[in-house]
Amino acid sequence: MKIITLLTDFGTQDGYAGTMKGVILGINPHVTIIDISHEIPKWDIKAAAFVLHSAYRYFPSGTIHVIVVDPGVGSEREILAVQTKDYLFLAPDNELLSLIFEHERDCMVYRMTHREKYLADLSQTFHGRDIFAPVAAYLSKNVPLSEIGEPYQDAVCGLIPKPKMDLNKVAGEIVYQDGFGNLISNISKYDLAESGISENAVISIKGKTIHGLRTSYSSLSAGELLALISSAGFLEIACNKCSAADILQAGAGTKVVIRTS
Amino acid sequence: MKIITLLTDFGTQDGYAGTMKGVILGINPHVTIIDISHEIPKWDIKAAAFVLHSAYRYFPSGTIHVIVVDPGVGSEREILAVQTKDYLFLAPDNELLSLIFEHERDCMVYRMTHREKYLADLSQTFHGRDIFAPVAAYLSKNVPLSEIGEPYQDAVCGLIPKPKMDLNKVAGEIVYQDGFGNLISNISKYDLAESGISENAVISIKGKTIHGLRTSYSSLSAGELLALISSAGFLEIACNKCSAADILQAGAGTKVVIRTS
Amino acid sequence: MKIITLLTDFGTQDGYAGTMKGVILGINPHVTIIDISHEIPKWDIKAAAFVLHSAYRYFPSGTIHVIVVDPGVGSEREILAVQTKDYLFLAPDNELLSLIFEHERDCMVYRMTHREKYLADLSQTFHGRDIFAPVAAYLSKNVPLSEIGEPYQDAVCGLIPKPKMDLNKVAGEIVYQDGFGNLISNISKYDLAESGISENAVISIKGKTIHGLRTSYSSLSAGELLALISSAGFLEIACNKCSAADILQAGAGTKVVIRTS
Structure with missing residues (x-):
């Protein structure tokens, strides 16, 4: 039983998170989808990084954590897939994963490049639905990272200041x-x-x-x-x-x- | 197929309810988790008691209802496990279950005492994650109440005034x-x-x-x-x-x- | 694996959506229930129609979409079951499905008439729990529409103005x-x-x-x-x-x- 978690700033009014779940279940009907939060303050990458860091370790090994707080959606920013010992993280390359990079050793970082895994009718404003959801679903079916993207060295980092x-x-x-x-x-x-x-x-x-x-x-x-x-x-x-x-x-x-x- | 419901005042922003689900699924991946509400007004035991009372009977027999509205978290208050004919309730001993005690005959009341069923790194501020979630998960795997706690006579009661x-x-x-x-x-x-x-x-x-x-x-x-x-x-x-x-x-x-x- | 989605204006505080899920799982424990939204502005049929239209096609074929924005609950309004090529929609007959009727060819429209499929203790204020939930659950078990209702010609339509x-x-x-x-x-x-x-x-x-x-x-x-x-x-x-x-x-x-x- 694979688990995909969702952490976004989409709110719960508009059906955006539900739509992502529809896409995921269309590709992998046997995955369990858990909401961590959809109420991150809009565009607040730091808050999302903190909530993710507080929650992620409490999920079973093998869980795929999908984080979409993405003010740069549709721009040139990369989308990352990061494999750690126990988890796989999908997030835009905008410092969301800074605390993960800091606390997890041996992160394998990929950027997504295989457009054939995205929805065919790709929008520029809702990559949660068109990229994150289908890619997470394929990964939950054990499609290897090498069929999703390619190794990447330049992920940005450094969001939370040190005391x-x-x-x-x-x-x-x-x-x-x-x-x-x-x-x-x-x-x-x-x-x-x-x-x-x-x-x-x-x-x-x-x-x-x-x-x-x-x-x-x-x-x-x-x-x-x-x-x-x-x-x-x-x-x-x-x-x-x-x-x-x-x-x-x-x-x-x-x-x-x-x-x- | 076992069901665990969650009823809390945690809100949906911070990932607290999602974290509880991660803990539950780590212990019992086959349970179905249903949110009754996480938007009970903060610390409002009376509102939680009313919402629980309106909802609980509509779930299948065997459902485990977990209620965490718990201003006394970390204090000396007990945590109860209450078995009725059809349901099992987990709640702090703070009058949350008053309407259940009133409407259900033959309640078997336990207080939780078996710390080895809690998360090892027990916090004093998030018993939802560290006690309620793992205990509910074990109970959903048919661990008997006697391995969770001991019979208890002194549960508090009496929240909702009579007309x-x-x-x-x-x-x-x-x-x-x-x-x-x-x-x-x-x-x-x-x-x-x-x-x-x-x-x-x-x-x-x-x-x-x-x-x-x-x-x-x-x-x-x-x-x-x-x-x-x-x-x-x-x-x-x-x-x-x-x-x-x-x-x-x-x-x-x-x-x-x-x-x- | 069948999917039932829920789209309502119930909010998330009161446990109303959770109660619907309890009823559904009591009839079909194997169905997957997905929330599209429970935060549609109260009684805003137009907003619900728009959110439904944006989301419904992203769910797998066979999904049952249940929409309860129903200011006329308890009045004479009909409750519709509408079968399209890929989906089944349950909604009150109040223009909620206007965009579905517009975009889907070959809609088979039924009105619900078989009261034995409702909860026995039928309220006049919560048909989501007492009618929509059990009927959706039976339909997810492949009970045919003819055992739920009868063909209906007079569904209202026309909500969203044309440019x-x-x-x-x-x-x-x-x-x-x-x-x-x-x-x-x-x-x-x-x-x-x-x-x-x-x-x-x-x-x-x-x-x-x-x-x-x-x-x-x-x-x-x-x-x-x-x-x-x-x-x-x-x-x-x-x-x-x-x-x-x-x-x-x-x-x-x-x-x-x-x-x-």
Whole structure:
């Protein structure tokens, strides 16, 4: 049983994701299709990269992850197929896969070139339907990458900024705001360990100071700001039963510093 | 063919529900996963209880219903597995299952205790992924409840208030506002029968009076308020092609009275 | 492997679409159910007709398309089952299928009459659950149309207005605004060819003039208006990385004219 996941900024109103599924099932009726999200903010490559990175490892080995956040659709940008040890990723060559390239060793990178695998009536505005969907479906039927494209060396990379690490201090920024208003930073639990920062830390964001790393949202009263390690392993600023993003007027790009108290 | 349904307040932007599906399919690739909703208002246990109650009986016998509206995630609250004649429910012990306990006889209630069935890298903020998903997947493979947890007597209950019944009069309240702006009350068609109230009733809500129970939205002109029995069997205040909630400035908690005319 | 698609205005909060899936799987556990959209603007039959028309041909032959945008639910309106060469459509008789009738030859039209195929406890407000879902499930098990209903001649039609065609000029209107704010008109690429209009055209909308048909959104700078042929084959007014609908304060019904420059 093969799985194809879809991660796009298409929204759910217009039937675009459903249309991709129709194309996929027409080529491989036995594949299981799972939506990761179609509600990535329009054209927000950084948010898509973060959501992908949080989700992809929880799927079974062999899963094909298809990511279409593609403001350059119809331009000269390449479309990539990237094989890692456990997964295959299809995405436009626009930094979407930066975190995958960073965390996965031994990526085999192809660019798609075999137009006979695309839909015959190829549009310039909906490659999700006309290229990504049929190619993913063929790959789910074990068509080899060499029949889809050719090896490629020049994939772009480098989207998510690195935190600045010092002894007892790490300075980073918020990279994703989730639907609960939780603010998730680029500072990982490994960064904290490396800088010698424990749960008795002090966090500064937007002029506010938060003391200590908690283990759950409900450890403080409703409405209070707190910090913890997110379920994806990053420093997260949250609020019990409220939106930290609203309270702090913060979002992607907001600076955050954590230091030993 | 086993079915697992998901009902959460996770929203659809962040990939949280998709991640749960990845975990489930990694353990049981042959299960069918159906979304009931991921758009329950954040932390709104009462709304989730109502939506669950409206939907669960329409699934085939043997379905596993997983409900994660869980403001207490990571705290000491228990996670329940409740076996009824036809269904198995997984939910935090926070009154989510009150209507199930009320309507289903012979509930066998377990609390989850077998940590070896959870994901190894257990977070404190995403038990949907780390506990609910793998446990549901194992149960869908017919792992017995005794290998998941232990019998439990102290599940909390009592979320939805009861209407006040008199002869020819029932006083209740709105418990759910749906996406059309329909206002659904806690007064059931059985309550009306018991109080001797027929379709020639008079309904009072927010100082407005509505005459009679209709059988369809389109029985009045567009924009007019009406009352009928909802598809889940409760007194509902609606409006043809408009939102009763907007017109009445009403919602969950608004009082409603129905009496014989 | 049979496929049933769902296209409704139910939204995703209330569990209505999930409930339909429960009913379907109770009758045919082996069917694959695909959501085209549940976010059609409430009661917007024209938008649903357009989304259906853009999506339906991308599904495998044999797919059953179920469309429930049904402001007349519970009234005397008929429910149609329409067999075309490749597809079967279930929809209320309210012009939803106008574009199907226009583009598909040899439609066999039935109205549903066999109440024993409905859920026994038939509501007057949720025919999606009580009629559409079980009937679609039976049809997916190859129950013949003659056991569902009877031939019907009087289906209503005629929803989408035709553009006015002249030599070197076509005058039409916007019929759909998608989630990106793209404005899609009723002027097809065939209309343009018939009127002798090439890519060197001039487009007028809301007092603005747009020169030329582009092939991709990213062919102009971010924020600039452009025109192209949509992925469904219609004249579309768009904007690179922004919403043409917002910039032009335009939407369904806005007039658009294209002429030879």
